[in-house]
Amino acid sequence: MKNWLITGISSGLGKVLAESVIQNGDFVIGTFRNQKQVTDFNAKYKNKAHSILLDITDEHNIEENVLNIIDKFGKIDVLVNNAGIGFVGAIEETSMAEVKEVFNANFFGTLKLTQAVLPYMRKEKSGNIVQISSHGGIKAFAGFGIYNASKFALEGFSEALAQEVAPLGIKVSIVEPGPFRTKFAGNGLGLAKNEITDYSETAGAFRTKLKSVDGKQEGDPVKAAEAIINLVNSENQTLRLPLGKVALMTIGMKLDSVKSDLEKNRNTAENAVYTQA
Template sequence: MAERVWFITGVSVGFGRTLAEEVARNGDKVIGTVRQHGQLAEFNAISPGNTFAYLMDVTNPDGVKSTIEAAYNHFGRLDVLVNNAGFGFLGAVEEATIKDFREVMETNFFGALQVTQAVLPYMRKQGSGRIIQMSSVAGFRSTQGFGVYNASKFALEGVSEALAQEVAPLGIKVTIVEPGPFRTNFAGSSIKSAKLELPEYDSTARAFKNNILGYAGQQEGDPQKAAQVIWQVVNTDNPPLRLPLGTTAFTAVKNKLQQVAQDLENWETIAANTSYVS
C-alpha cells in the first residue's frame, strides 16, 4: 500500500495523540495540529520523518485554510482527515449559558466543519479520501447533564451523514466514530462545567457530572485498541458510516434503537395518518 498522508486535529493528548502514534508506527505520514508552540517539537519527535506538527486553532477560519493549504503544498496530497479536536461540557441545559453553548459548538461542530470544508477541495481533486469524524456515543444518545455536548455532537453527526451521501460518488468516504468512556484526558483537562448549579438538578445533571468526574482514569476503554480499530476502518474498502467504540457505546446505541422502535410501534397508527384525504 502506498504511503498516505493523514491530517489529525488535536494531537497533543488523548485519542488524537494515540491515533497519530499508531498511524506513524504503521508507516504513514501524520500531520498533527496543536495549539501551543511548545507542543510542536514534542510531536515532531514522536517519529521523525513521519510526524509533522502544525500550529492551528480549529475555531480560526483563516488559520485553518492556510494551514491545510500549506500542508497540501508540502506533501502533495491529503488522504485521511480525522476531526478529533474538541472538549466536553457538563451541566443541565438550564444551567448552561448561551455563551457556553456557543463555545462548545464553535469547537466541536463549527471547528470540525471548517476543517472538513477546507480539506474537501483537495480530496475532490484527488478523487479519493477518507474523513473520520470523532463524535461520541453522546452524539447518538443524549444523557441528562450532557445536553450541551450532546448538541454539538448531534450536529456533527447530522452534517456528516449528509456529507457522506454527497461525497460518495467523488471517491470520498466518511465514518462517524462514537466512543464510549475511554482512558483519555476527556474527563480531566478536556471537560468544562456550567458555573451555575441548581439544586433541582442534583439527582440528574449533578449525579451524571459526579459520575463522569469520578471515574477519570478508570474508564473501560483502551485508547490504543481504539486507534487500531480506526486504522482498520481506514484500510477497509467498505467502512461503516457509524462506528461505536466499546461495550458501553454499543449497549447505549442498541438501547436507543429499541426505544425508537418502541415509540414507532406505539404511535404509528395514529401519527402516520396525517395525509390529506382525496
Template sequence: MVKRIWFITGISSGLGKCLAQTVMEQGDFVIGTFRNQIQADSFNSSHKDKAIALVLDISKPEQIDNALQFIKQKFGRINVLVNNAGFGFAGAIEETSMEEVRNVFEANFFGTLKLTQTFLPIFREQKGGHIIQISSHGGFKAFAGFGIYNASNFAVEGFSEALSQEIAPLGIKLTIVEPGPFRTEFAGTSFHQANVTINDYVNTAGVFREKMKLVNGRQEGDPEKAAKAIYDITNLDKPPLRLPLGKIALLTLRSKLESVQADVDDYRHIAENAVFCER
C-alpha cells in the same frame, strides 16, 4: 507502497495521540495539530521524517485556511482527515449560558465543519480520501447533564451523514466514530462544566457531573485499541458509516434504537392519521 498522509487534529493527548502513534507505526505520515507551540516543537524534534506538527486552534478559521495552504504546498495531497479536536461539557440545559454553548459549538461543531469543508476540494480533486469524524456515543443518544455536548455532536453526525451521501459518488469515504468512555483526558483536564448549578437539577444533571468526576481514569475503553480499530477501517473498501467503540457504546446505541422503535410502533396510528385523505 506509497505512504498515506493523515491530518489529525488534537494529538497532544488521548485518542488523538494514540492514533498519531499508530499511524506512524504502520508506516504512514502524520500531520498533527497542537494548540501549544512548545508541544508542537517537541513533537517535531522527536518524529522527524515520520510526522510534522502544526499549531492550530480549530475555532479560528484563518488558522485552518493556513494549514490547508501548508499541506498543498508541502505535500500536495491528503489521504485521511481525522477531526478529533474538541472537548466535553457538563451542565443542565438551563444551567448553561449562551456563551458556554457557543464555546462548545465553536470547537466541537463549527471547527469540525470548517475543517471538513476546507479539505473537501483536495479530496474531490483526488477522487478519493477518507474523512473520520470523531463523535461519541453521546452523539447518537443524549444524557441528562450532557445536553449541550450531545447537541454539538448530533450536529456533527447530522451534516456528516448527509455529506457521506454527497461524496460517495466521488470516491470519498466518511466514517463517524462513536466511542464510549475511554481512559483519556476527556473526563479530566479536557472536561468543562457549566459555571452555574441549580438545585432542582441535582438528581439529574448533577448526578452526571459527579459521575464524570468518579469515572476519570477508570473508563473501560483502551485508547490504543481504539486507535488501531480506526486505522484498520481506513483499509476497508467499504468502511462503516458509524463505528461505535466499546461495550458501553454498543449498549448506548442499542438503547436508542430500541427507544425509537418503541415510539414508532406504539404511535404509528397517530403518525399514519396525520395525512391528507381524499374525500
C-alpha cells in the same frame, strides 16, 4: 503511504492515534494549540510526521494551514476530526457563551476544516474523512445535553456528507466511542459555571459520576486507534463505528427507544396525511 491530518494530538485518542499511524508506516500531520508541543513533536518525529499550530475555532487559521499542508506535502488522504471539548451542565444551567464555546470546537471548527479539505480530496477523487463523535452523538444524557447537541449536529452533517461525496470516491465514517481512558473526564472536561440545586439528582449526579470514573473507563485508546486504522484501510468501510461495550449498550437503548415510539405512534402518524374525498 497515506498522509493523515489528525487534529488535537496533544493527548487522549488523538495522541495515541497519531503514534499508531506513524508506527503503521503512514505519515501524520498533527495539530497542537501550543508551540512548544509543535517544536518537540517535530524534533521527535523528523521525516516520519509533522505538526502544526492550529486552532480549529479560527476559520482563517484553518484555511491558511490547509493550503500550507497541500503546498508542502501534496495531498491529504485521511482527515481525522478529533479535536473537541467535553462539557457537563444542565440545559438551564448553561450560558450561551458556554454553548458557543462547545459548538465552536465540536461543530463549527470540524465543519470548516472538513470544507477546507474537501476540494483537494475531490481533485484526487479519493480520501477518507473520519469524524470522532461519541455514543453521546446518538443518545443524550441528562447533564450532557449541550455536548450531545454538538455531536448530534456533527453526526447530522456527516451522514449527509457521506451521501454527497460517495460518488466522488471520498468515504466518510463517524466514530462513536463510549467512555475511554483519556483526559476527557478529567482536566479536559468543561463544567457549567452555574449550578442549580433542583438538578442535583439529574445533571448534578451525571457530573459527579463522570468525574468519579476518570481513569477507570473501560475503553483502551490503543485498541481504538487500531480499530480506526483498520476502518480506513477496509474495503467495506461502514458509516458508523461504535467503540466499547458501553457504546453498544447505549446506542442499542436509543434504537430500541426510537422504535418503540415509532410503533406506539404509527396510527397517529399514518392518519396525519391528506385523504382523498
